[in-house]
Every structure is written in structure tokens, then in C-alpha cells.
Amino acid sequence: MNRFGNLCVRKARMILTAILITIGVFIWYKYERAHPETFFGTGKGYNLIVVQLESFQNFVLNTSIQGQLLTPVMNKLSSESLYFPHIFQQIGSGNTSDAEFISxxxxxxxxxxxxxxxxxxxxLPSMARLLHQRDYVANTFHVNDVSxxxxxxxxxxxxxxxxxDKPYYQQAKFNRFGASDEELYRVGIHKLKSLKQRHQKFYAQFVSVSSxxxxxxxxxxxxxxxxxxxxKKPLRDYFTAINYADYALGTFIDQLKVAGLWEKSVVVVYGDHFGLHKKKFNPKEISTALGINYHKQISTFNVPLLIHIPGHHHGKIIDQTGGQIDILPTLANIMGIDLREEGFITFGQDLINIDHNIIGMRYYMPTGTFFNNEVLFIPGKKGFEDGKATSLRTHQLLxxxxxxxxxxxxxIQWMKKSDKYVQQLPIRAEFE
Incomplete structure (x- = not known):
């Protein structure tokens, strides 16, 4: 082949290479757009620490009153964590204990x-049992009597x-439930450090009560x-209690860092349920005090969810609507647990890897109430026919x-399936 022919071949190869690179970049871009970071296994092998904050609503985050931040610790944590601002409570009459059950x-x-x-x-199929299979121990901490x-x-x-429970804590009375959140975390750190010294991986749940x-x-x-x-006093008391709970959480985070546990643990913080009951607190008063748009249902039932993953120092806001029922599948993804392979049935979804979600509510709202990516829907006396849909973003009726x-x-059908599922779960041997 002459020099002209060789030159043509080289040019053709260069053009083909350029085309292939362009196609590759296009495919990569399209794939990344369609498949964002999944976070699967980013917490695999780490400890899991879950803090359930009492009566903690999402609106208090990144909010000030009279020039003072209500939740400086949670604000900072949200900037370094996966932050889910559109999570809603799903408890029944069990309130705080129901939140523990769902999550x-x-x-x-x-x-x-x-x-x-x-x-x-x-x-009950649970997070503790999933982690038992991976050589974790599971402990839970609460300052009240376990009964x-x-x-x-x-x-x-x-x-x-x-x-x-109660006997493990110094009995200085903080409120009618017993010891303070600071005391809860003080005892907790002592127990977790002991597990660390034995090289024992753990799942630890903390249920706060100071707020x-x-x-x-x-x-x-x-x-x-x-x-x-x-x-006014009731609202002032709520803000003061929430601010203290936030401070106490900060002492816990500081102790985890000193103990060398912060960078060895996935740390989850979420609210159990509303603090400001819509029948006792005026939404206009809350809106005026804080300069926000507070909705009597959407804002009341909206609770925070934050997940801090070791090594991830830059936060990410995940706008997906979800509920407490989605906490387990989301954490399973982060902890590297494939629930399908496990044959583990959930009625929630992994919030990191879905585009649409529907979560139900009952007891505090009529059965059939749901949140999706767009609205809060509340059935009427005739069910769907005279129900009302309110935009989650604008708070306007549609x-x-x-x-x-x-x-x-x-x-409606999904919650019925959940009820049937839990009814058929086996009774433990000691109760047979």
C-alpha cells in the first residue's frame, strides 16, 4: 500500500476511534443519568447506629427563631449526609413504639x-435478624422501663x-420519662466502646425521650x-425541647468521634412522629413565629431522615417522597444486603433507587390516606370520590x-396485604 493509502487508513482509524469515544461518552452519560449512584454496599461491614428522635418534625431543620438556630447539630449533619426532606410518619396508636416497629x-x-x-x-423479620446473619449483635437503648x-x-x-432500659441509667429525673438524652448517649457510648474492644460489629438503636x-x-x-x-408558651416549650434534643445528639456524635466509632458506623437519625398536634397548635402561629409556610397536615406529619455514611463528607439531598416503612429497604441497600436474594419481604422501597413512591397512613388520618411524589391525598366520607388532594410543594388543593x-x-390493597402478612408470621416458641 502506498503512502497515500497508509495515510487514509490512519485517518480512517482516527475518525473511527473518535466516533467510538463519542458513542461511549454518550452511552455513559445516558446510563449515569438513568442510573444515578446507587450507594449499594457503601456501608457494608460498618456498624449501624439508628437514633429515633422523639416528636421531631422536619420543619425545624435549617430554621431560626429570634436569630437562633433551632437545630444546629442536625443542620450540620444534613450537610454531610443523605438527607431525605420528604419523609412522613406512618404510626398507629402505638406512637413511638410503632415507629420502632415500622423502621x-x-x-x-x-x-x-x-x-x-x-x-x-x-x-418478626427485621433489620436485627438480617444483620445477625452477618455476625452483628443488636442492642437497643431507652431510658424508660422496658415494659x-x-x-x-x-x-x-x-x-x-x-x-x-431504666436500671442502666443514673436516675436524675429530666422529665416524666426519666433520664436525659445526654445520659442515654453516655451509657450507650460505654456499651458500644466495649463491643468495639471485642471487635464485635453491632447494630445499636437509641430511642430518645427528652423532647x-x-x-x-x-x-x-x-x-x-x-x-x-x-x-406563646406551648410552642416555646416545643422549640426549647427540640433544641436540647439536638444539642444532646451533638454530644453523642462528638463521643462517637472520640471513641473512633464515627468513621466505622453508618449513623441514621429520624423523627418518630409529630410534636405539634394539629388540634392543639395553630399553623398560622407556627408560620408567623418562624416565617415559614406550615401546613396543618403535610408539615405536621413530615419527619426528618438523615443517613451518614463513613467517608462521605459531602451531603446529598434526596427529594424522593417516602415514609418510615422505607427506612429498612434503604438501609439494606447501603449495608450491602440484597433483600431479593434474602427472600425478605418489605412493604417499603429503597428511597435511593426509585422514581415513584406511594406510602399509606391510617389512625391519625382516614384509612386510604397516602403520600406520593406529588400530593397528600385524604379520603372523604365516600372514600376516593369526595377525597382531597393537596400539593406537597405548594400546599394548594388540587x-x-x-x-x-x-x-x-x-x-388500600397494599396495606391489606401487609396486615395479612404480619398475621401469618410465626409465634415464638415461648408463646406456643
């Missing part, structure tokens, strides 16, 4: 009966190996200084509800 099982509460009493005799809300039944049902209604805390523990004339009929029918 640990991804099963709906039945509503009128606390799950801790109705199904405390069962062998409160039948947790003495629920914790074994959920597969926790040990619970640390429990009626939100009265000792004067010495009040860090928020509010002008009484600008904020005139046309017909697009949401499929989601309504789905969530």
Missing part, C-alpha cells in the same frame, strides 16, 4: 392497636439481643433563649383528583 420491619402498623402488644409474640409500650415483648420479637410532650425540661438544660412576647385513583386503590 425495623418495613411492615405497616395495623392502626388501632399498638404493634408491640398485638404482635409482640411473633418472630412501657410492651417493649419487653417487642424487642425479642424484633430480634434484639439486649435492651438497656417528649409536654416539652418541659429543667431550666438548667434550656439553651434556647426566647422572648415570651414573640412566641381540583382534579382523578389522576390519583390508581394510587388510592393500590395503597
Amino acid at each position: 425495623n420491619t418495613s411492615i405497616y402498623p395495623v392502626g388501632a392497636t399498638p404493634m408491640s402488644s398485638k404482635y409482640g409474640d411473633r418472630l 412501657f409500650w410492651n417493649r419487653n415483648l417487642m424487642y425479642p420479637a424484633l430480634g434484639f439481643d439486649r435492651y438497656y 417528649h410532650a409536654p416539652f418541659t425540661i429543667p431550666d438548667d438544660n434550656k439553651r434556647l433563649k426566647l422572648n415570651p412576647e414573640l412566641c 381540583e382534579d383528583i382523578t389522576p390519583y385513583k390508581t394510587d388510592y386503590d393500590h395503597i
